[in-house]
Amino acid sequence: EKGEIKAPKGNRKEVKASSLKSSSPSEQINTGSLREEKQKISDQIKGILQDAGWTIDLRPRNGRNYLDSVYIPPSGKGSYWSVTKAYAVFVEGMESEQKGGKKNQRPSKKSVGSPGKNHVSEEILSKLKRIVVNKRRTKVELQKLKKKKHGLLKKQKSSKGKSREKRNKISNSRKLHSGSERKKRGGCALLARGSNKEGGSSTNGFVPYEWKRTVLSWLIDLDIICINAKLKCVDETHSKILLEGVITRDGINCSCCSxxxxxxxxxxxxxxxxSKPYRNVLVDGLDTDLLHCLINAWDKQSDSERQAFFPISTETDDPNDDTCGICGDGGNLICCDGCPSTFHMSCLELEALPSDDWRCAKCSCKFCQEHSNQDAQDNAEVDSSLCTCSQCEEKYHPGCSPETTNTSSVSSQAGNLFCQQSCRLLFEELHNLLAVKKDLESExxxxIIQRIHEDVPETAVALDERVECNSKIAVxxxxxxxxxxxxxxxxxxxxxxxxVVYNCGSNFVRMDFRGFYIFVLERGDEIIAAASVRIHGTKLAEMPFIGTRNMYRHQGMCRRLLGGIEMILSSLNVEKLIIPAITELVDTWTSKFGFSPLDVSQKQEVKSISMLVFPGTGLLQKPLLKKTSPEEHLRSQEVDGVFSELESGKTSHVANEDSLCSANAENQD
Structure with missing residues (x-):
C-alpha cells in the first residue's frame, strides 16, 4: 500500500479488461510468488474502490518515516489505513443498499459491489490478512486457574488473618481493602502519540489532522457551515452590511483586500x-450568525460527550475505589468512612488501622481536620455542617475559618461559598480573566478557558463568553x-x-476534575498548544498535562505557553506550580525549567489536596515570580535544545520538547 496513489482512469480500465480474460479472480491471481500474489489482490481491490468513487490519498502515519495510503469513501466520512477494512466497509454498504432496494420493492441494479467481475472472494481476501497464532490459554483454562488461585489466596488469608489481627491488635470493624488486582494491572499510563512505547495497535484509525485548529475548522468538520461560504460583517442592528468575506479553515478571507x-x-x-464579534458575522444562506452556529455545533455532540458529572455506583459488592488517592497506585488500601476514597497506610503515615470512624482529608475540615465541629454542636446558632469552597474545593466548617465567623461574608452573589477571602478574590479574578486574550511575544x-456547564446561569457567565469558551474547549x-x-x-x-479538559465532576474524589482550567497558546484564532491547570487556592496550582500540536513541535511553543501560565498564575498571587514527572525527566525539569523536588513539609501539604497523580511519578514544584512582564518570563524560560541532553534510551518516555507530559506515567509490571 505504501506509495500508492489514485491511478489514472485509463490504467484502471486496462486492469479491468485484463481481469475479464480470466474465467475467475482465482485463476487471475493464483500465480507467481506470495508477495506478487498479494500485490495483485491489493491492486484489484483498489481498482474496485476507485471505480466506486473512493479516493486513495497519501498521508503521514505516526511512528513511520514514509507516506502511507489512506482510503476515503465517496461521502468523505471516515478514512481507513487498511485496504481490507476499506473493502469490507464498501461491501457492507453495497449489501445494505441492496437490502434497502428489496424492502422498497424496487428493481435492484447490479452494483460494483455485487457478485460478478469485481467481487473478491473471502478465500482470496484472506490472503491479505495476517495470520496470528494465539498461544494464550482458553477461557476455560483461565477460569480454572483463577479459581485455583482464589482458593489458595483464601487459605493464605484465613491462616494469616488471626496472627495478623493479634499482632496489630486491630478491631474487626475495619479491614484493609484489597486493590491487588489494580496493582497487577498497573496505573494509568500517559503516552504521547508517536512515542516508542505507543505500539502499533494503538494508532489504528488515527489520521493526523493537517489543518489549523480553529473554531472555524471545528464548524467545518461538524458540517455546520461549508468551506468558502460567504460571510457578512454587520452592525449591531444587523441592518447594514459593513464588510463581506469567505470562510476558510485559516480564518475569514476579506473580499476587499483578499x-x-x-x-x-x-x-x-x-x-x-x-465586544461580541460572533454575533455580528452572518452566514449567507443560513440566515443566522456565527454565534448560533457555534451553539449548534456544541449541541451536535451526544449527551455522553456533553456529560458534566460522572456518578460511579457504590451499590455494588465493592463500593470503594481501588486506587490510592495520594500516589495513584493499587495494593492494600484503607477505606474512608465518608466517601469511596482509599489510601495506602504508608502514604497516610499510619502505623496501625484506626479502630473507630475515620475520614479522609476531603471529608474533614481543612482548618480543624475534624469531620464534625464539637464546639458548634453545642451552639444552635453556629453551623456545624461541612461546606465546600468553590475555589479550592476543600471542605471547611464556616466557624473554623480564621478570617470570618459569618458564612455570608465569604459568599458571592451567585451562591458560591469560600473558605476564606483569598479564595473568593482568586475566584473573582479568574472569572474576570476567562476567555481574555493575554499578549505574549510577537504574534x-x-x-484561560473553561467548560461552562449548562446549569450556570447567564447572570454569572454571559452567553457570548459561554459559547466562545465551550467552542475553544472542544478544539x-x-x-x-x-x-x-x-x-x-x-x-x-x-x-x-x-x-479534565471538560471540567467534569464525579462522586469519586480521585475522578473529580471540577476546577480545571485550560490554558491555550494562540496565534490569531489558531490554538497551537494547551495545558490543564487546577488552582488550589493561593498556595499552589497543579499542571498534569501540557502538549503542542505535532506540526509545531521543536519550535519553542511549549516554552511560550509555560511562560504565559507562570505569568498569569503569579499575577493571581499563586505561590507555586506543581507537576508530576517521571524519573527520567526530573533532571530536565529541574535544570532547564527551574523546578525542584518537594521538601518534607511540602509533601505533607500536598497530601491533604486532591491532585491528579500517576504511579511511577514524583512531584516537582516551582516558586512563581511576582508581577513580571511577559518578556522577563520568556527570558527566564530559555530552554533551547532542552531534550538534547537526554540519553537516547530515555527519550521514549516523552515525544519531544513540545509534547512535554507533566505526568508521563509508565506501566507498572
Missing part, C-alpha cells in the same frame, strides 16, 4: 462592534487527543484527559 483575518480582526477591519497570546480537546493516547481509568471507565 487578506485572511481571525474573526475578531475581521469585524474590527469592517468597523463593526468587537502569540495566551488565554482544545481535539488538540490533546492529537498529542496523547486516551487514558481510561480501569475502575471507573472514565476517560481522564477528556474529563
Amino acid at each position: 487578506k485572511v483575518y481571525p474573526v475578531l480582526e475581521f469585524v474590527a477591519h469592517g468597523g463593526g462592534p468587537v 502569540f497570546s495566551c488565554r 482544545a480537546l481535539s488538540l490533546m487527543d492529537e498529542c496523547f493516547l486516551p487514558i481510561v481509568d480501569q475502575r471507573t471507565g472514565i476517560n481522564l484527559i477528556r474529563n
